[in-house]
Amino acid sequence: MFAQLSLPILLLIFAASAGVIWIAGVKLADTTDVLAARLHLGKALGGIVVLAIATNLPEIAITVSAAASGNIGVAVGNILGGIAIQTVVLVFMDMAMKERKPLTYRAASLSLVIEAVLVVAVLIVAIMATQLPGDLIAFRVTPGALAIAGLWLVGIWLSGRASRSLPWHDSAGDAPDTQEEPKGHSQGKKDKAAGHSARVFWVFGAAALATLIAGVLLERSGDAIADHIGLSGVLFGATVLAAATSLPELSTGITSVRMKDYQLAISDIFGGNAFLPVLFLLAVVVSGEAVLPSAQASDIYLAGLGVLLTCVYAAGLIFRPKRLFWRMGADSLAVLVLYAVGVAGLFAIATHG
Template sequence: MLHSLPLLILILIFVAAVAVVWLAGIYLSSTTDEMDDRFKLGQALGGMLFLAITTNLPEIAITASAALSHNLEIAVGNILGGIAIQTVVLVLFDVVGLWRKDALSYYAASLQLVLEGGLVIAVLLLTIMGTQLPSSLVFLRITPATLLITITWIVGVWLIGKARKDLPWQEKGVPEEVLHGERSDRKKKKIQHWNTVHIVLVFLAAALFTLVAGVALEESGNEIANQIGMSGVVFGSTILALATALPEISTGLASIKLKAYNLAFSDIFGGNAFLPVLFLLATLLSGEAVLPKAQKADLYLAALGGVLTIIYIYGLIFRPKRQILHMGIDSLLVLICYVLGILGLVTFAR
């Protein structure tokens, strides 16, 4: 539908979609934070179940559309292409959200987040392994790899929920404002006076706006790239991927403003762990094995996302307080590795 529109109209649609996604993200973060408290889920699990899945609604819609039209390469690229850049979004949270405070991984003191990062690595490895299986392995519109990825995600979420009460770990050296501090945000206080039904309805409305505006953002951004001659795997994995990560950026910065640091981390890790589950949806809708359609660039970006996640896992375990260039050491390493990774991608994507 957007192919026939002039460039100026596409840019206006893109900007409007950015504004809607940004505003919806603020409400998503605030209502999720309050639902975590009321349903006693905790920020890590609540962020993984509510925020991470909701901010990926545009990816769900585009994956479903690509699968129904049998554009399976688009479905694979949409799922794997954004994981690395979404991990780099944590660098932005570190720099912009905390600025001259200690590193973000120091404040996000939770081994549940380490488990979430481990789940990201697990589903990415299963995805890469699944790309090597023959495309004829389809039974009842399901392939073994996509089924195993989904089961792994479900078990991982269950273990993360279990770890909230049964994990034998001491929160030593956690900043007081994280353990006991009140989150003094005007919007937070306003939402606390809403009843639960009101909060859920606002959350669902913000999710709907995120879905519609997110799809408009991705489609208009892709068409703008085509019209100005910037299409290609490198553009898709950088500029376009960053644009489609706007829901996570908006919700993450809003979470940090609420001092809900675990929620910000969990939004990214939870979203990255959930994205490969969409391969099952794509396989069910298309009736074909989707993973064997993966290109070299898709596998490369999936591996890069895994490397960046591992760096943050180490940051969450060691929790370095020191900052360099207004960011934690782990964030700086993630940024350097991502830049080097994209330069490596250029060498074989030309």
């Protein structure tokens, strides 16, 4: 149906869907924070799983839609491209800082470094899984996708332990001169301003439904747009589509920064990035195909780019740069340059591949 529509109509559908994801995604993230506070889910393993699923509904909708329609390249590109571009979201959060110090300086914490290591770990396993035989699949499940999901669960358990206590001089693993209030204090403030619980549940449900529907429309219209303009599904999924689904993270992250909950702002990005490769398991179940062994060179390249950008911010959290360059820290500037160079390389791969 979408392939028969004209390009202007497709662009309108895509823009409208992105707008819905922006608005509904922000409401979803806010109500998720409130529900986490009221149901005491924040530090529980099951709660983290629920929160990860809720805050990644646009990516889940796109993955299911793409896998069901056989567009594996779009699904893989959106997952791996989403990690890279959501890491770049931290650049804009850094620029939104009201203080004259970079984001990583004020958020520096060992627990955040552990979360960054988890992102790197799941991406490395995803890269390793691309080299497994394509026929290594049973009951619509592949060992690579299962390994990623298992590693993610172990990783968030370790992250939860790290956020409670570490065997360091500061048991929370926080550096000196970081944020004054504890991580997650903005969730409590949102809770107080949210009103009755019944209303919060209704808003959460409506936002989740709107996000799912908009995510499917975004993927279908985006795939048709890519065909119209001659852009590969991998490139479109890794750039335009991934950018559209990152809009809620951008808005909620800037809100957290302005509420001086710097650690939560970074944790939300790392947490979402660590969860995204778990969607490969969902893509395998829906499509019935071994998704990762069919990955292209551009997919592996994107995974490497995600690892590189995450490592830059992990180093920033450890070394805590103080100088600002054009309202951003040295780590954010490096990430912005590396991402630009990385996207140029991605186009070179797609053009000459």
